[in-house]
Amino acid sequence: MITAERKPMDEIMESIDGCSRILLVGCNECVTVCAAGGRKEVALLASALQMASMKKGRTLDVREMTLERQCDPEYVEELTPHIDQVDAVVSMACGCGVQEVARRFKKTPVYPALNTKFMGASEGPGIWAERCQGCGDCLLGLTGGICPIARCAKRLMNGPCGGSTSGKCEISDDVDCAWHLIWERMKELGIEDRYEDVIAAKDWRTGRGSGPRKILREDLA
Amino acid sequence: MNYPSNIKIINVPCTGRVDILHLLKAIEDGADGVYVAGCLEGDCHFKTGNVKALQRVTYLKPFLEEIGIEAERIQMVNMSAGMGIQFARIATEFTEKIRELGPNPVKADASRLAAS
Numbered sequence: 001m002i003t004a005e006r007k008p009m010d011e012i013m014e015s016i017d018g019c020s021r022i023l024l025v026g027c028n029e030c031v032t033v034c035a036a037g038g039r040k041e042v043a044l045l046a047s048a049l050q051m052a053s054m055k056k057g058r059t060l061d062v063r064e065m066t067l068e069r070q071c072d073p074e075y076v077e078e079l080t081p082h083i084d085q086v087d088a089v090v091s092m093a094c095g096c097g098v099q100e101v102a103r104r105f106k107k108t109p110v111y112p113a114l115n116t117k118f119m120g121a122s123e124g125p126g127i128w129a130e131r132c133q134g135c136g137d138c139l140l141g142l143t144g145g146i147c148p149i150a151r152c153a154k155r156l157m158n159g160p161c162g163g164s165t166s167g168k169c170e171i172s173d174d175v176d177c178a179w180h181l182i183w184e185r186m187k188e189l190g191i192e193d194r195y196e197d198v199i200a201a202k203d204w205r206t207g208r209g210s211g212p213r214k215i216l217r218e219d220l221a
Numbered sequence: 222m223n224y225p226s227n228i229k230i231i232n233v234p235c236t237g238r239v240d241i242l243h244l245l246k247a248i249e250d251g252a253d254g255v256y257v258a259g260c261l262e263g264d265c266h267f268k269t270g271n272v273k274a275l276q277r278v279t280y281l282k283p284f285l286e287e288i289g290i291e292a293e294r295i296q297m298v299n300m301s302a303g304m305g306i307q308f309a310r311i312a313t314e315f316t317e318k319i320r321e322l323g324p325n326p327v328k329a330d331a332s333r334l335a336a337s
Contacts, residue, residue, distance in 0.1 A: 048245065
């Protein structure tokens with residue numbers, strides 16, 4: 001899922017400086033799972049923004065809504081009855097959601113309350129780590145299910161660099177060496193003999209390198 | 222034993238039930254301070270409820286500072302159900318601490334705003 005974290009309060013407050021009524025919109029999907037922009041976080045931020053405004057001697061009317069998703073126009077449409085009554089929208093969705101709301105409501109400024117981080121998975125309660133960088137040509141089948149693009153700091157395709165120490169990456173003791181993990185996994189799968197199969201130079205055109213991407217499914221359009 | 226009459230007690234089955242939102246809303250609604258009194262560490266009847274409560278109080282403190290409210294207004298304390306004297310002492314100490322901090326800055330400004 002997409003992970004995100006709340007922006008610092010002073011940054012959010014500065015963006016809505018001058019607004020007296022805002023619509024604070026959460027999202028029920030990824031940002032709920034990583035406890036950044038779900039219904040509860042909307043309630044927390046609404047309370048905090050109101051208190052921060054009261055401290056400055058102003059009142060801020062915060063309307064709270066949480067959509068199922070903000071990245072689908074059908075759900076964004078649910079904001080329509082409220083949009084003319086507010087000075088701005090503050091979105092607690094990932095960047096995709098913020099943009100969809102902005103795209104739909106062209107006359108109302110939309111501000112992000114979160115910094116979108118990465119596509120990742122949960123390593124345990126409260127811990128999320130980067131797993132996928134959307135390269136567009138998945139090679140997880142060759143690496144025992146561990147991605148050298150997302151999890152290797154250098155995105156190496158054929159084994160670790162000289163900095164790999166005790167299974168950790170040279171950039172930090174908190175970061176596993178992806179190729180160490182791949183080797184250990186291949187042993188568990190009994191496919192060590194395939195470790196030295198060369199993975200060819202990657203065609204990065206399927207990734208972000210060739211510009212913003214789009215998928216079109218004609219059977220669904 | 223006596224404890225200050227300005228303390229409003231909210232009973233919960235376990236402090237693990239107390240959510241960050243409860244603490245924040247209490248401050249928003251005008252409480253000058255909130256303390257969460259949970260079981261002694263290691264003695265939570267529900268195993269780790271008091272640990273979770275401490276994590277939530279700890280999480281909220283810097284958030285409060287970000288919006289200009291003193292982090293000392295919320296606190297986690299641990300005691301057992303039989304520690305009546307300590308309960309009274311903590312109630313008195315916390316009240317004194319909050320008195321020194323002054324009234325809730327949000328409440329003070331809200332009533333000033335209403336008066337103007």
